[in-house]
Amino acid sequence: xxxxxRTFDAVIVGAGGAGLRAALQLSEAGLKTAVxxxxxxxxxxxxxxQGGVAASLGNTTEDNWHWHMYDTVKGSDWLGDQxxxxxxxxxxxxxxxxxxxxxxxxxxxxxxxxYQRPFGGHSMNYGQxxxxxxxxxxxxxxxxxxxxxxxxxxxxxxxxFVEWNALDLIRNSEGDVLxxxxxxxxxxxxxxxxxxxxxxxxxxxxxIFYSSTNAFINTGDGLGxxxxxxxxxxxMEFWQFHPTGVAGAGVLITExxxxxxxxxxxxxxERFMERYAPNLKDLASRDVVSRSMVTEINEGRxxxxxxxxxxxxxxxxxxxxxxxxxxxIREISIQFAGVDPIxxxxxxxxxxxxxxxxxxxxxxGQVVVPKDGNPNVPVQGFYAAxxxxxxxxxxxxxxxxxxxxxxxxxxxxxxxxxxEDFQSGNLTLKPLPDDAADMSLxxxxxxxxxxxGTDVHEVxxxxxxxxxxxxxxxxxxxxxxxxxxxxxxVAEQSLHTEIGDKSKVWNTARTEALELDNLIxxxxxxxxxAEARKESRGAHVRDxxxxxxxxxxxxxxxxxxxxxxxxxxxxxxxxxPVNLKPLSDDxxxxxxxxxxx
Amino acid sequence: MSxxxxxxxxxxxxxxxxxxxxxxxxxxxxEASDKKLLDAMVRLKTKDDTLSFRRSxxxxxxxxxxxxxxxxxxxxxxxxxxSLQQPITLRPLPGLPVIRDLIVDMTQFFKQYHSIKPYLVNxxxxxxxxRLQSPDDREExxxxxxxxxxxxxxxxxxxxxxxxxxxxGPAGLLAAYRFLADTRDQDTNARLDNLEDPYRLxxxxxxxxxxxxxxxxxxxxxxxxxxxxxxxxxxx
Numbered sequence: 016x017x018x019x020x021r022t023f024d025a026v027i028v029g030a031g032g033a034g035l036r037a038a039l040q041l042s043e044a045g046l047k048t049a050v051x052x053x054x055x056x057x058x059x060x061x062x063x064x065q066g067g068v069a070a071s072l073g074n075t076t077e078d079n080w081h082w083h084m085y086d087t088v089k090g091s092d093w094l095g096d097q098x099x100x101x102x103x104x105x106x107x108x109x110x111x112x113x114x115x116x117x118x119x120x121x122x123x124x125x126x127x128x129x130y131q132r133p134f135g136g137h138s139m140n141y142g143q144x145x146x147x148x149x150x151x152x153x154x155x156x157x158x159x160x161x162x163x164x165x166x167x168x169x170x171x172x173x174x175x176f177v178e179w180n181a182l183d184l185i186r187n188s189e190g191d192v193l194x195x196x197x198x199x200x201x202x203x204x205x206x207x208x209x210x211x212x213x214x215x216x217x218x219x220x221x222x223i224f225y226s227s228t229n230a231f232i233n234t235g236d237g238l239g240x241x242x243x244x245x246x247x248x249x250x251m252e253f254w255q256f257h258p259t260g261v262a263g264a265g266v267l268i269t270e271x272x273x274x275x276x277x278x279x280x281x282x283x284x285e286r287f288m289e290r291y292a293p294n295l296k297d298l299a300s301r302d303v304v305s306r307s308m309v310t311e312i313n314e315g316r317x318x319x320x321x322x323x324x325x326x327x328x329x330x331x332x333x334x335x336x337x338x339x340x341x342x343x344i345r346e347i348s349i350q351f352a353g354v355d356p357i358x359x360x361x362x363x364x365x366x367x368x369x370x371x372x373x374x375x376x377x378x379x380g381q382v383v384v385p386k387d388g389n390p391n392v393p394v395q396g397f398y399a400a401x402x403x404x405x406x407x408x409x410x411x412x413x414x415x416x417x418x419x420x421x422x423x424x425x426x427x428x429x430x431x432x433x434x435e436d437f438q439s440g441n442l443t444l445k446p447l448p449d450d451a452a453d454m455s456l457x458x459x460x461x462x463x464x465x466x467x468g469t470d471v472h473e474v475x476x477x478x479x480x481x482x483x484x485x486x487x488x489x490x491x492x493x494x495x496x497x498x499x500x501x502x503x504x505v506a507e508q509s510l511h512t513e514i515g516d517k518s519k520v521w522n523t524a525r526t527e528a529l530e531l532d533n534l535i536x537x538x539x540x541x542x543x544x545a546e547a548r549k550e551s552r553g554a555h556v557r558d559x560x561x562x563x564x565x566x567x568x569x570x571x572x573x574x575x576x577x578x579x580x581x582x583x584x585x586x587x588x589x590x591x592p593v594n595l596k597p598l599s600d601d602x603x604x605x606x607x608x609x610x611x612x
Numbered sequence: 613m614s615x616x617x618x619x620x621x622x623x624x625x626x627x628x629x630x631x632x633x634x635x636x637x638x639x640x641x642x643e644a645s646d647k648k649l650l651d652a653m654v655r656l657k658t659k660d661d662t663l664s665f666r667r668s669x670x671x672x673x674x675x676x677x678x679x680x681x682x683x684x685x686x687x688x689x690x691x692x693x694x695s696l697q698q699p700i701t702l703r704p705l706p707g708l709p710v711i712r713d714l715i716v717d718m719t720q721f722f723k724q725y726h727s728i729k730p731y732l733v734n735x736x737x738x739x740x741x742x743r744l745q746s747p748d749d750r751e752e753x754x755x756x757x758x759x760x761x762x763x764x765x766x767x768x769x770x771x772x773x774x775x776x777x778x779x780x781g782p783a784g785l786l787a788a789y790r791f792l793a794d795t796r797d798q799d800t801n802a803r804l805d806n807l808e809d810p811y812r813l814x815x816x817x818x819x820x821x822x823x824x825x826x827x828x829x830x831x832x833x834x835x836x837x838x839x840x841x842x843x844x845x846x847x848x
Binding site for chain 2: 054055057058059060062063112115116117118120121122123124125126127128129152155158159162166167169170201230231232263264266267343346347350351470471472514515516518519520521522523524527
């Protein structure tokens with residue numbers, strides 16, 4: 016098959032927050048850049064973020080980056096790298112102010128500054144009381160942010176390839192990254208995007224779980240591509256279950272609801288978080304709140320006829336506050352729960368939301384892999400940012416509003432690094448190997464010719480049910496062991512998917528089959544990494560690692576204070592140290608301690 | 613809601629194999645959990661994977677799954693399937709070229725959006741901190757910035773059907789007013805100049821289909837009226 020080649024200085028895959036923020040750096044620096052995106056940019060999943068973006072602006076309550084850093088390290092259960100975390104929290108004010116200058120319609124305080132609300136796990140004075148750190152545009156912060164970033168890219172004349180699906184990463188024999196292959200939805204044609212730099216900003220893979228707040232498009236495409244090209248995936252056992260997905264529908268209800276005063280209640284109306292987190296209560300960290308909710312449900316104090324959810328109550332807030340600060344939540348609640356939250360509480364249940372792990376990067380956005388004894392050697396020409404990357408700032412558990420911050424800071428940082436590398440002449444266009452498109456063409460050809468194969472929908476469902484049952488909010492040794500066997504069986508089935516649609520034009524059946532290839536890599540990485548980590552930490556809590564005097568909360572720093580690296584080849588696991596040392600001398604390392612809220 | 617069968621009549625066209633479009637009669641048994649039209653369509657797609665449509669967030673914020681549902685534009689993910697009269701007739705958004713099935717070519721729609729310079733223009737050197745804006749001034753942007761670019765409005769507008777290349781259309785004009793109404797924007801005159809011709813703004817005849825179909829409850833007609841007011845005020 017004849018494959019068209021297109022050449023750019025840089026190719027960015029993904030046009031959500033991270034991709035658009037990176038694109039701005041490149042476009043404004045004059046690099047010839049292609050942004051590939053499988054949906055029109057403003058349809059990327061950043062659009063669904065609700066509650067806010069963290070920055071210690073201190074517009075309403077006193078705040079500073081030291082407190083933000085402490086909260087983030089503690090929230091990560093000390094698995095986050097303190098150099099990257101320091102970098103992120105110090106850059107927060109700058110990147111949020113930039114967005115305001117781009118025109119993002121933040122809500123305002125009475126004196127005209129950016130409005131900030133409290134959020135889970137964010138505190139003043141090292142855990143003492145909630146702080147107002149989440150910069151918000153009503154409960155549509157992601158929408159306001161994504162549109163502002165897209166609009167700024169229109170101004171910067173960024174070149175988009177809309178409705179192009181990236182297929183595979185191209186590497187040469189030295190392991191350098193030379194671009195990607197991609198298929199155009201409208202024509203079904205495969206092209207090579209040959210570039211000096213490749214930035215992945217492909218988002219998460221929340222669709223590996225049956226119940227997820229994530230969009231249909233969140234299929235871990237960048238992770239699948241990286242894994243197939245021999246890049247390891249880091250800390251994939253850590254998945255965030257958001258406390259408040261609409262029961263049954265999975266649609267997200269922002270933590271900002273609790274930031275504005277919302278309360279979680281069990282069947283007797285009790286504010287049960289007071290028992291689990293006496294200090295921050297409903298605004299404890301997400302992993303803590305989700306586990307508390309599941310414990311309430313498991314112990315028979317759930318609500319509804321099946322006692323399978325709890326209630327999120329804002330009926331005590333004034334209708335004016337709800338209409339002004341949480342209008343989108345009211346719409347979602349009416350649409351998907353059939354409840355007007357002004358009048359009655361919303362039924363909610365913990366729902367898969369965010370992938371803490373991803374493609375290993377440093378704080379500059381360079382993808383790093385172990386080589387010759389050094390665990391963090393940059394891969395030439397390869398960068399990643401946002402949910403697909405693992406910098407690692409979220410460690411074992413992300414704080415709400417740190418995801419939008421992550422994608423701004425590291426989208427910009429990856430962009431800046433590419434521009435620097437480009438201008439210093441470190442980036443060159445290396446020759447493409449002859450087989451650059453072979454893997455992608457073979458995958459397409461297999462789908463074209465598969466007979467008596469498996470059904471994409473059935474295999475995906477089997478994967479999602481397996482992940483839900485075997486790697487959920489609470490994890491069990493036996494279920495994890497069984498889960499590894501089961502997910503490898505499902506992965507085997509995914510090799511033989513068959514589609515009925517053979518059209519070249521907008522073949523969504525083929526897209527879903529190709530996406531499943533990516534999802535299944537993420538599912539394997541998750542299950543295998545989770546089975547192997549024999550401790551409880553952050554969002555990964557297992558029955559055989561309980562709270563003891565020696566290992567508080569089940570966390571075993573002696574043996575498990577380390578990042579997991581999963582390699583697709585042979586499902587091999589490797590580990591690398593956590594960076595407990597901050598980037599500068601401005602701050603002391605945040606010392607290991609037991610996490611309580 | 614329990615299991616039930618729903619009947620569809622769906623516009624189908626695959627340029628790779630069909631000489632011309634046709635309406636397909638098809639039924640599907642829904643699970644109790646299938647509540648929205650999009651749930652039903654996803655269920656239907658497990659039976660016939662050739663049915664093509666866009667979808668992503670499934671909660672009405674990404675704007676992907678706009679289509680013509682029983683004669684009226686809307687989002688499949690925000691439409692209760694049981695509220696619809698059967699057979700549920702699905703067609704692509706009217707007035708735009710069809711690529712395949714329910715997927716339309718939105719080039720013209722976005723071209724118009726881009727034509728209004730959809731970004732903040734402020735030529736003062738940026739301050740170190742945020743530009744200040746009072747809560748009341750910020751309030752002016754409510755009902756404007758929430759647009760999801762689904763194109764339900766513009767593709768329900770007869771003026772846009774007739775002059776998609778010349779009339780900006782309700783979505784683009786809503787965006788134009790979003791920047792005109794922003795106290796931080798300094799490009800008012802150029803923005804009004806850009807709309808001052810017989811077509812770009814003035815082809816709106818207040819038919820108000822846009823208001824009727826907007827899945828986010830926005831009111832482009834009101835925004836267009838305000839732009840016209842600004843034009844008049846500027847002229848006197």
